[in-house]
Amino acid sequence: MLWEVEIRTRPEGLDREAQGVLAQCRALGLSSIRQVHSARSFLVQGAVDRPAAERLARGLLADEVVETFQVRALPLSHNVAPPADGPVLNVLLKPGVTDNVAATVLPALRDAGYAVDAVRTCQKFWFNADADPAELNRVASKVIANDAIQQVLTGPLPLADLALGSSYSFRRVVVPLAGMTDEALVRLSREGQLYLSLREMQTIQQYFRAQGREPTDAELETVAQTWSEHCSHKTLRGRVHYRDESREIQFESLLKETVFAATAQIRERLGQDDWCVSVFRDNAGIVRFDETHNVCMKVETHNHPSALEPYGGANTGLGGVIRDPMGTGLGARPVCNTDVFCFAPPDVPDRNLPPGVLHPRVVIRGVVSGVRDYGNRMGIPTVNGAVFFDERYLGNPLVYCGNVAMIPVGLETKHVSPGDHIVAVGGRTGRDGIHGATFSSAELTHESESLSGGAVFIDTAITEKMVLDVILQARDRQLFTAITDCGAGGFSSAVGEMGEETGAEVWLEKAPLKYAGLSYTEIWISEAQERMVLSVAPENWSEFERLCRAEGVEATIIGQFTETKRLVLKYQGQEVGNLAMEFLHEGRPPVVRSAEYTPPPEIPC
Known part of the structure; x- marks a missing residue:
C-alpha cells in the first residue's frame, strides 16, 4: 500500500516556503502569480493500513503544534487543494538521486515497528487558479525545482509504486573503437561524456589496436576518469611554450x-x-x-x-x-x-x-x-x-x-601489499554521481543542466561523520595500511590510484548498492561521496569488520591487491576490464599549449 502524508503549516501560522516562492516570482516579474500555498509530503509504502499510516504521521512525521496533516492513498484521481483552489506542482527528486530525508525517516519508521518498504519525499505548491501556464512553467524550472536533480509533476500524483531500479541482466559491452574516424572519436567522447580530446581518443584507439581487441565500456570509462582534468590535472602538467617581448621558454611540464x-x-x-x-x-x-x-x-x-x-x-x-x-x-x-x-x-x-x-x-x-x-x-x-x-x-x-x-x-x-583486501567503507552506490570526474573537463553549455545532472552527487554528512569515527579508531588499532577517498570517479579513481604500483582485481558484484539495476560500469564509475577504500590485511579483516558493524558502518570486501601491475575488473566471474597500470597512469598524451604575453602600451604621463 502506498500512502501520502501531506503536512501543511496551520492556517494561523506563516507559510514561509510559499512566501519565499512568491517573492521570487515577483522578482522575476511573474505578475499573474498572486497566491502560493505549500506543503511537504512523505510517500510511505509498505504493509501499512490507514490507522497505522495516521499513527506514524501523528507520532513521527508531523508536529501538530504548528502543523496539520492529511493521509491519503495513492494513486489519486485528484488533489485536495487549499481554499485558493488552483493548479498544483509536485516536486520530487529524480529516481536515483539521494533523498537524505527519506533515508532518515525509513529506519525511524522501521524502528517504531512499522512494516515500511520505501519512503520518498515531495514538496507541493498550489497557485491561484488564473495563473498564466507559461509563467507556471517558469516557476517550475527557475524557482521551485532544479532539473539537474528534480522533476515536477503537475496535478494529482500518479505514483503507484516507489520501487527504484529493476534487476540487472549482465551483458558485456564492447565499444567498436578500432575502425572509428576522427570525427566519430570526437562524437563518442562528447556524447559518451568522456570529454577527452581527439589526441587522447586516438591514443586509446592505438593502445587497443596493439592489444588486438576492442575496449569494454568499463575500460573506456576508466581511462576517461583517470585522464580527466579532475584526476590528472593535465592542463597544469602539460607542455607550454611561453613567449614575451624578451624571451621564450619551453615548459615540458x-x-x-x-x-x-x-x-x-x-x-x-x-x-x-x-x-x-x-x-x-x-x-x-x-x-x-x-x-x-x-x-x-x-x-x-x-x-x-x-x-x-x-x-x-x-x-x-x-x-x-x-x-x-x-x-x-x-x-x-x-x-x-x-x-x-x-x-x-x-x-x-x-x-x-x-x-x-x-x-x-x-x-x-x-x-x-x-x-x-x-x-x-x-x-x-x-x-x-x-x-x-x-x-x-x-x-x-x-x-x-x-x-x-x-x-x-x-x-x-601508507603502503599497499599484494594479497591485501580491497575494502569499501561507508555509503552505497547509486546512479547519482556518474561522470563526476570527466564532467570537470567539460565546457558548460545550455545543455549541461540536463546532460550532466548525474555528475552532481547529493551528500550525506551524517554518514561521512560515522565513517570518520570508524576510520580513526581503526587507524589507532593499526587495522589497515592504506586509505583513500572515493571522490569523482568512485572506485575507478580510488582503486586505480591505490593499486598503481602493485595491481588490483575488483569483484564489482560485491559492491553494496542503493537499489537494483546498476550495470557493472555504473558501479565502477559512480561517485560514492561518503565512501573510503582501504587496504586491509586478511588477518585484520575480522576485527575491522566487527568495529564497523558495532558503529553501524557498512564495510565490504570488493577485491584484492595483486602483483600483476594490471587493473582487472570482474562481474560475477566474467572479466569486464583488464588494463595495464602503466598505460592508465602514464599513457596520456601531454596537453600542449602556447602562451604569449604582450605588455600593454605605455601611457605617457
Whole structure:
C-alpha cells in the first residue's frame, strides 16, 4: 500500500516556503502569480493500513503544534487543494538521486515497528487558479525545482509504486573503437561524456589496436576518469611554450618546472628547518605542527557542479575536501573549514541570463547553505572565508572549499601489499554521481543542466561523520595500511590510484548498492561521496569488520591487491576490464599549449 502524508503549516501560522516562492516570482516579474500555498509530503509504502499510516504521521512525521496533516492513498484521481483552489506542482527528486530525508525517516519508521518498504519525499505548491501556464512553467524550472536533480509533476500524483531500479541482466559491452574516424572519436567522447580530446581518443584507439581487441565500456570509462582534468590535472602538467617581448621558454611540464621546482628548492635551502612533511604525493599536504601532531591541509574548487545544482555541488565540494585529509597518510582528523566564493552580482536582470544558467541569487543561496550545512552536520566549523562578485562569474561560479586536519606524527605514509583486501567503507552506490570526474573537463553549455545532472552527487554528512569515527579508531588499532577517498570517479579513481604500483582485481558484484539495476560500469564509475577504500590485511579483516558493524558502518570486501601491475575488473566471474597500470597512469598524451604575453602600451604621463 502506498500512502501520502501531506503536512501543511496551520492556517494561523506563516507559510514561509510559499512566501519565499512568491517573492521570487515577483522578482522575476511573474505578475499573474498572486497566491502560493505549500506543503511537504512523505510517500510511505509498505504493509501499512490507514490507522497505522495516521499513527506514524501523528507520532513521527508531523508536529501538530504548528502543523496539520492529511493521509491519503495513492494513486489519486485528484488533489485536495487549499481554499485558493488552483493548479498544483509536485516536486520530487529524480529516481536515483539521494533523498537524505527519506533515508532518515525509513529506519525511524522501521524502528517504531512499522512494516515500511520505501519512503520518498515531495514538496507541493498550489497557485491561484488564473495563473498564466507559461509563467507556471517558469516557476517550475527557475524557482521551485532544479532539473539537474528534480522533476515536477503537475496535478494529482500518479505514483503507484516507489520501487527504484529493476534487476540487472549482465551483458558485456564492447565499444567498436578500432575502425572509428576522427570525427566519430570526437562524437563518442562528447556524447559518451568522456570529454577527452581527439589526441587522447586516438591514443586509446592505438593502445587497443596493439592489444588486438576492442575496449569494454568499463575500460573506456576508466581511462576517461583517470585522464580527466579532475584526476590528472593535465592542463597544469602539460607542455607550454611561453613567449614575451624578451624571451621564450619551453615548459615540458608546467607544474613540475614551476611550483614543484620552487617548492623543492625552498625545502633544500631550509635543510633541518624544512617544515614540509608531505607535498605533491597524497590527497592533501602535510606540514609540521608540534612534537605529536602535524597539520594536514587541502583546498579545492567545485565549480561546474555548483553551477548546475548549487546546494548539492557545494555540499560535494566541502565533503570532498573533508574526505581528502581523511584519506591522507593513514587518516587525519578534520578540525575546521574555510571557503572563498566568487559569484555574479545578485541583481543581474533575469532577461540577461544565458540559456541554461541559474540566476546568481539561486546560486548564492544554494552554495552558501550547502557548505554551511555539510560542515555543521559533521561538527566541523567554518572559521573564515571570503565572497567576491564579478559579472564574469555568471556562467560558472568559483566555489573554493578548504579543510584543516590533524594527523599524529609518524602516520604520514601508507603502503599497499599484494594479497591485501580491497575494502569499501561507508555509503552505497547509486546512479547519482556518474561522470563526476570527466564532467570537470567539460565546457558548460545550455545543455549541461540536463546532460550532466548525474555528475552532481547529493551528500550525506551524517554518514561521512560515522565513517570518520570508524576510520580513526581503526587507524589507532593499526587495522589497515592504506586509505583513500572515493571522490569523482568512485572506485575507478580510488582503486586505480591505490593499486598503481602493485595491481588490483575488483569483484564489482560485491559492491553494496542503493537499489537494483546498476550495470557493472555504473558501479565502477559512480561517485560514492561518503565512501573510503582501504587496504586491509586478511588477518585484520575480522576485527575491522566487527568495529564497523558495532558503529553501524557498512564495510565490504570488493577485491584484492595483486602483483600483476594490471587493473582487472570482474562481474560475477566474467572479466569486464583488464588494463595495464602503466598505460592508465602514464599513457596520456601531454596537453600542449602556447602562451604569449604582450605588455600593454605605455601611457605617457
